[in-house]
Amino acid sequence: MTSASVPVPSSAELAGRTAQASLAPESWGVLSAPRGATDPTFAARVTAPAVPVAPATPTAPATLTAPTARAVGEALPVTRIPLRRFVIDHVTLPAVPSWDALVAAGRASSLAGTRFVVVEGDLGIGLALSSLLEQAGAQVRIVSADNVEAVAQLEAEPGADGLFWVASAGSPASVGSGLPEAFGALRAAALAGPRRLFVVTGLGGDLGRGGDDAELAPGVGLAGLVRTLAHELPDTEVRLVDVHPKEAPRRIAERLLAEMFDPAAPVVVGYRENIRITPELRAVELAPDGRGTAGPAGLDASGVVLLTGGARGITARTAVALARATGCAVELVGRTPLPDGPEDPATVAALDAPALRRALIETGVRRPAEIEKRIGRILAEREIRATLAALGEAASSVRYHAVDVRDGAAVAAVVADVYARHGRLDGVVHGAGVLEDRLLRSKTPESFDRVFRTKVDGAGALLDALRPDVGFVVLFGSVAGVFGNRGQVDYAAANDALDVLAHRASARLTGRVVSVDWGPWGVEAGAAAGRGMVSEELAREYARRGIGLIDPDEGVAALLRELREPVPGAPVQVVQMCGDAASFTSRPSSAGSSSAGSSSAGSSSHA
Template sequence: IKRAEVAGDVVARLGLSAEGDESELEELVKARTVRAMVDWLTSRLDDAPVAPPAPRSIPAQSRTEAPAGGDVARPGVAPTRLLPTLVPVAHEPVRPATALAGATLVVTGRGPAADSVAELLRRHGATVRAGTLAEPGPLDGADGLILLEALAGSPEGSAPLLPGAFGLIKQVLAGRPRYVLAAADANAGACTDGLRGLMRTVAREYPSTAARLAIVDGTEPADRLAQQIVDELLAGGDAAVVNRSGRARQTYEMVPASLGPLAAGGAGPAGDGVAEARAVGLDRDSVVVLVGGARGITSWFARALAGAAGCRIELIGRTPRPQRPEDPALAAATDEVSLRAALARQGGAAPAEIARKAQAILAGREVDATVRELGELGAQVRYHALDVRDVEATDRLVAAIHREHGRIDGLVYAAGVIEDKLIADKDPQSFARVFDTKVAGAQAVLDALDRLACAPKFVVFFGSVAATYGNRGQADYAAANDALEAIGARWSTRSGNRCLTVHWGPWAPAEGHSGMVSVELSREYARRGVTLIDPQEGALSLLGELAWGDPALTAVVYTTSAR
């Protein structure tokens, strides 16, 4: 993030332009030495005349002010509500079948449809290397990868493709192929979890590769499925997800949608959330569990609940809560820079260890601040330190909360980790870590609710717009949040309980809480003119969604900037 900020400033000051394409700055951002940056800039300056530096103005509503002390004041705005909606794909040019002649295509998957795809490709003059995810065969010189494990009749159809398939996809992408296509039965279930988010990100990071997930009707005859899949290889356009399970060829668009007149004007006093909490059925006796709720954006929703309903709040997070007063020398350091300096003065630790200690201290402070603030707002609050990936411990804790109170009225799940890197630099183990933390943790809390036969008024998963649009450097995070939506939708259908995934745009940091972005990233967003969600507005938006939104809805997007 810091290198991106530096690169953007350097390019702006020299009057160069990346013309809105972040990929043009990729090499400069990745440069780790001044010499590498100078070489990149020299080549650009040699190739084009230098234009006068452009004024770096930011729209007033998105401007980030940095007051003394280095903290960022609340720069956010109210988010816009969008619904993921299937719409017909605009007519796109289609390449002739002869375009496949001479191409070498790696096809994984078994079954009648996979056999028909391989046969049709060969008839069009392509060389087909058939294999499986575990044994795909040689990848050198491959012009494309076609994943067919998620088709009806495939013996691999019940196992999730991700995170395991990422390593193979990364290997093929290293050769800059013409095609990366996955095909899936519309009823394939967990097999396809995360593929939409992953393909949307592949399309962003590899614009010269036709990257697509084709969702088909698995009840169609194998030869018809094969024709549809090959047609997707030949189809133009930039739709990373295409649904062909109905009569029309469709894709997803994020369509603005209001909550209706009651939410806009008849919900009660503006900004307090009391009417919304009552509409949801929350009062002082209600119990809401927030996983990942003591820090970041979830703490703001906890505040909204506390202020509007004064309910009982059970916070679960990985951060240990401080057990004793801080060393006065450290307590006087109020930000990361001064805290690192104070730790360094104590001696005996390497820089990396100092950084880890500083982050842990700041995280503990934020937990303490959240618990204190919720109590001041009238809530009964407890904090539990727990890694939600520990399935048995999660099950015991949820059961204990339910046993003590006799109820769980709502559960918000916002756990996750971020390890952003471009696909080319992303280690498969890192991809799996990000993916499994989000997905396995969510499944653990849902399983815990199932074992209690607990019927909460709502379950909310905190997702990300990275899943709905794709995002450079966040293939794992986009896939994980897309999978989160799928898991929640299936659970809602099976259990009859309300489960909503909210894909958030970036929240602004404010008042001792980190939001979704750091101070550095806030400045980078501001430089690019990207607005952030005001934390209070975001929290009240979720209360409004739970109060006035369609209970059958399983996914919604709240963001401020279209991608």
């Protein structure tokens, strides 16, 4: 771990290079972007909604210049879709017929001769489920989630009529039942091609939104994973049912079978105190408070804010906005080491990637991979210098900590250091994340682990290290966790898990805790082409589907406005996106669709 106070040049000295700074966070996928780009865009082939939306009066779009840009930096004239704020309610669903009623009506007889696989945990739910299935005439194979041969056993059961993964409803001590460890076996189960895939979690029946110790439960993040599988596996009925783990195993098993007989059920359902629920989006706009870009209440030049995600992207823009609004001290955490000196004079005049390419070739660099690697490093270092320069002019102090947020001990040490030097910590923004988009068939457990742990372990380490009196905590999430997204099984799971962690933390911390699930971000009008850009074709496809790109200034202003809300009654989870749920769950046209795992969907990080 490296921490350093940062002496930086003025922002005026770096103005010629700030156009290269990426302003887009890592929310949504890198599914149609320049090679090596972090492009928070939604370019999925989506077939069915994973989260319903409450009816709302649509907002009439205004025709303006979009913040997206052509490859040469020219703005595209497309319809600008306003940024909208949503909260997520749990709405009551109609009850389904009980298992006993289905048996009495003869409907259970349809299971005779079918073949099921049940992945058991440690609560006996799988045994109860297997017994009921066998009584109905089905053949059942039970696989233990903690068996080292679980992946091979699941691969050996292709084309089953149904697979129930009930292991994740078990206790925290259940080995191999939760993410990220369970991904390998879950992947094998899904790719075996069952007609039905039911995942069961034990987060309390409310999907972990009740503020219990949900971060320890194996089911955290699985709703986001299941929503993505529902997009990627059109021939499989994919569902998630959340229950209270203290319910009787037979009662849970009966509910699961009853759910199986409801073909119109949402992808995600919970049972809380016998009430059947599902999440639903509801548009709730905040009234203007006349304070413009003012910071959170109570934060001033004596305060301290810590932000993960480094000195780049939307996290950096948020840090600068907070510093300019309040004069607070800023502590940045990122994986990228600080530049160890000024830029090489050979490249300093090259202001964009093509110019850098020419400059590097002139210096004797010939290998394309090495050229692209150096371009990425140079642009990243320019962005870091520009961010630190802006913070140096606005913040009371700036310190950068070179830390990987997956290292819980290192994160705890950073927080302890901040408390030791300042005696306080007023706010935290967790924006760290990494993207390695791939379809399920190409996603490795190791890659899943990196993406998931960067978001989830980083958030957990931060939350555990905070004193209860922190003024606010913001977790940067993504609509990928809310809707699922083709090619982002890991990222969707991680962001869904962030929402659960936020609800738990809100019960312990006295200040505002909010997980903000962002839609796709754009860039400043007139910015040079480069990292984080959206192609003209994809921008027009978004517009056709009613999806807009968040203007960075507007998005940061919306965050500051959110943090000025009084804490009592403020929602713990907020969705900010340019569009509505129907836009994000409609099928794109062939012109704008793309699938993860293509050559343009390479691994990117945001640190």
